[in-house]
Amino acid sequence: MQQSAAESGSVESGAGxxxxxxxxxxxxxxxxxxxxxxxLSVGLFTLIWEFAWFMGWADPxxxxxxxxxxxxxxxxxxxxxxxxxxxxxxxxxxxPSPGMAVLITIFSSTYRVMLGLLCAxxxxxxxxxxxxxxxxxxxxxxxxxTLLAPVSPIAWLPVAIFLFGIGDAPAIFMxxxxxxxxxxxxxxTQIDSVNVNYLNVAxxxxxxxxxTYTRVVLPAILPGLLVVLRLNLFGAWMVVLIAEATxxxxxxxxxxxxxxNTFNPGLVFxxxxxxxxxxxxxxxxxxxxxxxxxxxxxxxxxxxx
Amino acid sequence: MNxxxxxxxxxxxxxKIWAQGTDRAxxxxxxxxxxxxxxxxxxxxxPSGCGKSTLLYLCAGLESVTAGExxxxxxxxxxxxxxxxxxxxxxxxxxxxxxxxxxxxGLSLGSANAEERRAVAEDVLSKVGLLAxxxxxxxxxxxxxxxxVAVARALAMKPKVLLMDEPFAALDVQTRAKMxxxxxxxxxxxxASVLFVTHHIDEAIALADRVVVFTSRPGTVKEIVPIDLPxxxxxxxxxxxxxxxxxxxxxxxxVERAFAEQEAIL
Ligand SMILES: Nc1ncnc2c1ncn2[C@@H]1O[C@H](COP(=O)(O)OP(=O)(O)OP(=O)(O)O)[C@@H](O)[C@H]1O
Ligand SMILES: [Mg+2]
Numbered sequence: 001m002q003q004s005a006a007e008s009g010s011v012e013s014g015a016g017x018x019x020x021x022x023x024x025x026x027x028x029x030x031x032x033x034x035x036x037x038x039x040l041s042v043g044l045f046t047l048i049w050e051f052a053w054f055m056g057w058a059d060p061x062x063x064x065x066x067x068x069x070x071x072x073x074x075x076x077x078x079x080x081x082x083x084x085x086x087x088x089x090x091x092x093x094x095x096p097s098p099g100m101a102v103l104i105t106i107f108s109s110t111y112r113v114m115l116g117l118l119c120a121x122x123x124x125x126x127x128x129x130x131x132x133x134x135x136x137x138x139x140x141x142x143x144x145x146t147l148l149a150p151v152s153p154i155a156w157l158p159v160a161i162f163l164f165g166i167g168d169a170p171a172i173f174m175x176x177x178x179x180x181x182x183x184x185x186x187x188x189t190q191i192d193s194v195n196v197n198y199l200n201v202a203x204x205x206x207x208x209x210x211x212t213y214t215r216v217v218l219p220a221i222l223p224g225l226l227v228v229l230r231l232n233l234f235g236a237w238m239v240v241l242i243a244e245a246t247x248x249x250x251x252x253x254x255x256x257x258x259x260x261n262t263f264n265p266g267l268v269f270x271x272x273x274x275x276x277x278x279x280x281x282x283x284x285x286x287x288x289x290x291x292x293x294x295x296x297x298x299x300x301x302x303x304x305x
Numbered sequence: 306m307n308x309x310x311x312x313x314x315x316x317x318x319x320x321k322i323w324a325q326g327t328d329r330a331x332x333x334x335x336x337x338x339x340x341x342x343x344x345x346x347x348x349x350x351x352p353s354g355c356g357k358s359t360l361l362y363l364c365a366g367l368e369s370v371t372a373g374e375x376x377x378x379x380x381x382x383x384x385x386x387x388x389x390x391x392x393x394x395x396x397x398x399x400x401x402x403x404x405x406x407x408x409x410x411g412l413s414l415g416s417a418n419a420e421e422r423r424a425v426a427e428d429v430l431s432k433v434g435l436l437a438x439x440x441x442x443x444x445x446x447x448x449x450x451x452x453x454v455a456v457a458r459a460l461a462m463k464p465k466v467l468l469m470d471e472p473f474a475a476l477d478v479q480t481r482a483k484m485x486x487x488x489x490x491x492x493x494x495x496x497a498s499v500l501f502v503t504h505h506i507d508e509a510i511a512l513a514d515r516v517v518v519f520t521s522r523p524g525t526v527k528e529i530v531p532i533d534l535p536x537x538x539x540x541x542x543x544x545x546x547x548x549x550x551x552x553x554x555x556x557x558x559x560v561e562r563a564f565a566e567q568e569a570i571l
Contacts, residue, residue: 197397200367204385205411205462215414219401296401296442 062265069266074098076270080105080255106278109251112168112240113282116175121229124180128187133213145181153178153239157246171243178239179232186228190221223297226290233286237279313378313466313498314341314364320372321359333359335523341466341498348509349502350552351519352560357502361468364500365391377466387411390459394471396451398443405430405439408458429457432491449480453487460495469501473508485511489536506552510545511538518555521563528555
């Protein structure tokens with residue numbers, strides 16, 4: 001009895017002091033296993049690939065191992081050409097350095113994804129709310145939206161090019177159109193599943209329709225909508241890559257197309273790695289945003305992990 | 306039956322058929338007569354599914370009757386009003402607002418400024434003993450605390466009638482006993498009438514001026530049992546024991562009927 005008390009006392013002081021001395025360490029400790037497993041998983045995958053190459057099972061011309069396509073960054077970077085020599089006032093030597101060109105390429109794609117996602121989110125949430133708020137508007141628009149929702153975004157590609165030519169606009173339009181219909185429908189689903197008690201409380205307290213929507217419905221549907229947004233992030237990346245591959249200006253999709261046309265598998269894999277890392281960081285940023293905006297949602301709920 | 310302003314709530318021959326006119330029509334209440342006097346504490350006791358919640362929704366004005374009439378202080382109930390506050394079985398606090406913001410939600414819809422809201426929040430939260438939890442969020446509170454906040458939110462609207470739908474059902478026995486004492490305190494100081502739904506015979510005996518026992522569905526009043534014991538009540542007194550037996554008797558015959566009916570349907 002006495003012994004166990006002494007033991008627990010020493011454990012407390014032993015564990016309690018260092019934690020309070022380094023306030024951030026607790027968080028890092030929680031993150032470490034996750035990071036460790038990520039590295040282990042990627043490392044294992046790389047190792048198998050390298051092993052297959054080493055044993056001669058994988059043809060290095062078709063499936064170059066990671067040390068080959070990740071090994072020589074400068075020569076890979078040379079494939080990223082963002083020089084705008086056709087623009088007036090740009091000298092022939094004004095091309096950005098290869099490293100810069102890689103960053104500019106990544107940034108261009110990211111920018112399209114982000115802007116498209118933002119437009120789609122704002123417009124579809126507004127449309128979804130309007131459909132439920134004004135039932136006439138809903139009756140007029142909902143059938144069309146429901147019909148168009150299952151249309152593959154690829155089908156919109158010609159429309160995007162007819163309407164916007166080349167550049168950022170068609171790619172952003174593609175993201176927008178790919179997400180708009182599903183996100184509008186998702187908004188409506190969210191509105192319909194708002195806890196009826198919340199609405200009853202608002203009614204009993206004498207809330208007007210506008211107040212009910214702004215003060216109760218909107219915060220109540222936000223967690224679900226952010227999950228939908230995160231799930232659609234991957235769709236947005238896909239659409240941007242496709243749009244870029246068909247030629248809307250430089251971007252990661254364009255580089256992949258270039259790699260295909262010049263038969264450069266190494267460049268394909270290099271770009272895939274870049275896309276993977278960017279997409280991962282993007283999702284991480286959205287998760288941070290989620291936990292900032294949705295301070296009231298308990299961890300592990302409405303966040304899909 | 307009179308509907309003078311003396312009576313907080315008067316139900317006259319009330320009937321409710323859910324989804325009336327469809328093939329899913331479902332009779333929940335039939336020819337129900339009930340009076341709740343101003344300042345009175347009435348408890349509704351009845352088997353599960355007999356229409357107790359339905360009656361509260363009708364009294365709150367969240368649903369409309371399909372037969373008969375409900376009056377509150379002499380005026381027909383047509384829509385919800387802050388003077389008739391409904392407190393739900395499960396917590397219905399807004400998780401995105403703090404406790405004090407939740408409590409003053411109704412005031413913030415009108416023209417009340419921040420100072421007035423703060424004063425009211427402090428007033429009602431101190432009544433329910435949760436002044437310290439003012440700036441917490443609902444998910445940081447225990448179930449019992451959340452229900453007290455829900456009561457505080459109702460009180461902030463200065464209600465004349467509190468409609469309570471099994472508000473303490475999810476709580477453990479000790480917490481529930483505490484909450485009952487607390488509710489009686491609030492009731493005494495606020496002069497409001499209370500219409501309180503429960504499954505628990507002990508809870509009914511602890512709280513009520515009158516216990517209204519429902520029949521099984523379609524629900525109507527089976528018997529009204531007045532409880533003329535001084536508060537605080539000793540639940541082991543002979544009178545309380547006798548009442549417990551009487552209410553158990555009344556209830557179990559209805560529960561048996563409800564079960565037999567459900568089995569016949571299945
Ligand atoms: N919104 C609704 N739409 C259709 N039917 C309903 C609705 N709410 C309740 N009912 C039906 O009305 C009947 C009475 O339900 P109610 O919820 O009033 O019972 P209750 O006495 O409160 O039961 P419990 O004690 O289990 O809460 C039930 O048969 C139920 O199925
Ligand atoms: Mg009920």
